Amino acid sequence: MLIAADDTDSSTWMCTTFLATELVRALPDLDLIGLPRLVRLNPAVPWKTRGNGAICIRMGRGIGQPRLCGRIGERDLFCYARSSEEPDPDEVMARCWPVVERWSQKDASDPGLVVTSRPPRPELYWRAVRVIIDREEAVSTLREAGARTFEINSGRGLIGAAAAAAWRPMDRTYEVLAYRERERWGRDRDVSREDIALLDQRFPSTFNNYEHLADRPAIVPHTTCPVLYGIRGDSPLELVRASASVASEPVDRWMLFITNQGTDDHIITEWDRLVPSSSYLVEGVLETLPATIPGGHVLFAMGTRDGRIDCAAYEPSKGFRDIVRRLRPGDRVQVMGELREAPRTLNIEKLNVLELAPSRVKVSNPSCPACGRRTKSAGRGQGYRCRECGIKGLRAETEEEPRQLSPGWYEPPVCARRHLSKPLKRMGVQSTIVV
Numbered sequence: 001m002l003i004a005a006d007d008t009d010s011s012t013w014m015c016t017t018f019l020a021t022e023l024v025r026a027l028p029d030l031d032l033i034g035l036p037r038l039v040r041l042n043p044a045v046p047w048k049t050r051g052n053g054a055i056c057i058r059m060g061r062g063i064g065q066p067r068l069c070g071r072i073g074e075r076d077l078f079c080y081a082r083s084s085e086e087p088d089p090d091e092v093m094a095r096c097w098p099v100v101e102r103w104s105q106k107d108a109s110d111p112g113l114v115v116t117s118r119p120p121r122p123e124l125y126w127r128a129v130r131v132i133i134d135r136e137e138a139v140s141t142l143r144e145a146g147a148r149t150f151e152i153n154s155g156r157g158l159i160g161a162a163a164a165a166a167w168r169p170m171d172r173t174y175e176v177l178a179y180r181e182r183e184r185w186g187r188d189r190d191v192s193r194e195d196i197a198l199l200d201q202r203f204p205s206t207f208n209n210y211e212h213l214a215d216r217p218a219i220v221p222h223t224t225c226p227v228l229y230g231i232r233g234d235s236p237l238e239l240v241r242a243s244a245s246v247a248s249e250p251v252d253r254w255m256l257f258i259t260n261q262g263t264d265d266h267i268i269t270e271w272d273r274l275v276p277s278s279s280y281l282v283e284g285v286l287e288t289l290p291a292t293i294p295g296g297h298v299l300f301a302m303g304t305r306d307g308r309i310d311c312a313a314y315e316p317s318k319g320f321r322d323i324v325r326r327l328r329p330g331d332r333v334q335v336m337g338e339l340r341e342a343p344r345t346l347n348i349e350k351l352n353v354l355e356l357a358p359s360r361v362k363v364s365n366p367s368c369p370a371c372g373r374r375t376k377s378a379g380r381g382q383g384y385r386c387r388e389c390g391i392k393g394l395r396a397e398t399e400e401e402p403r404q405l406s407p408g409w410y411e412p413p414v415c416a417r418r419h420l421s422k423p424l425k426r427m428g429v430q431s432t433i434v435v
C-alpha cells in the first residue's frame, strides 16, 4: 500500500519528511516495503514551499531479508524487498489522515494525502517534475489508479503526493535524515562542523556536504524545522555509517530515504519552444559580454534556436559568477537552468563550455597611416581619427586575449545548488570548485 503526502509544511516550521516518520510510527503493525521516498518536484513552480518535496512510503507485510533503514526512539526500522499481502486501503487511510491533520500547518499549506495499492502512471511524475500541472490532472490520474485521497484547504498537495506515488526510481540517490528532540526544535543546532567537513573524504559516495572554501556545513538547515541534518549520497549503506560518524546533540530519530535529488530529472533536454516555469538544457552562442548588474547578478545574452535569451548567474552563486564573467561573445556553451517568466531569464544551474571563440582586446589607439601620430577616439562607436590629417574611422590596435577559461562543465558552490541538480561529482566530471 502506497501512502504519499505533500504540502504539509509552511516555509519555516514543518518538514514533510518528518511526517513520513510519523506515518511509519502510526502503523507499527505494518512493515516498510522498500525505502521511504523523498521526491522533489518542479523547482520552478511559483507556489513551492521550502524544497518542494513530497514523500511516499509503502507499507505491507514484509517477506525476505530485513534491512535497517532508520530508528524512531528505541525502535529500529527495517524495510523489506517485497510484501506478502496488501493492507486494507480504507483502514490505512483512516489511520493516516489524523496524522497528516495533526502535523500540517493548516493556516499556511494545502496538504494532500494519497493511499493507493496501485501506483499512478509514471508520466504523472515526469510532468510534475518538469512542468506545472493542475490538481485536476493529478486527481484524474489518482482516480484511474483507484486511490483514496484526503485533503485540507485547496488540496494542492494532492499533486505532489500523486507524483511521489507515481515515481519509479530510474536514476536515484539517497538521503539519511536525522531529527531533533522535540524540546530542541527552534533552538540552535549542535552538530560537529569538523565531522561534517570530513564526510567527503571519509565517505566518497556522499555529496553536497560542506562548502570548503567558505568553510560552512551544507547539511544543517537554518530553519526551525525538526531536521537536524541530512546527508546525501549514492550508497545507502555508506550513508548510515556517515551519519554515525557525525557527533551531535541527541538524535531523536533518523530515516533513510531513496530520492530523485541530484538526478537532473527536472531538466527538459528535448524541446521546441522555451516555456517559462520549467528548466532546460539550452545550447547557444554568446551574443554579449557578461555584465554585472546592481545586486551582483551576472547576465549575458545567448543566441539559441528559440531566439535570443538572457542567462543569469545570481549573486548567491558567488564564485561561479567569476567563471561566467570569463565568457566572451562567440563562445559556444550549454546552459542548464530554470526559465523565469519575469524578467525572462534562464537562471544558470550548470554551465558546459563547449568552444571558446578567439577574443581580441584593445591594446592602444591606432597610429595615423599618413603622419604616424597617435590618433584620438572620435566618440563612442565612431572609431579613431587623426587631428592633424583628418583621417577618420580608424580601428584600435588589438591583440588576442589569453582566455582564462577551459572547455568543460562548471557548477555553483554547494549552497547555491538545487536539490534536483545533478552534482558534477555524480556526472563523473571533475568539479571546478569556486567561491
Ligand SMILES: [Zn+2]
Pocket: 368, 369, 370, 371, 372, 373, 386, 387, 388, 389, 390, 391
Ligand atoms: Zn595623421
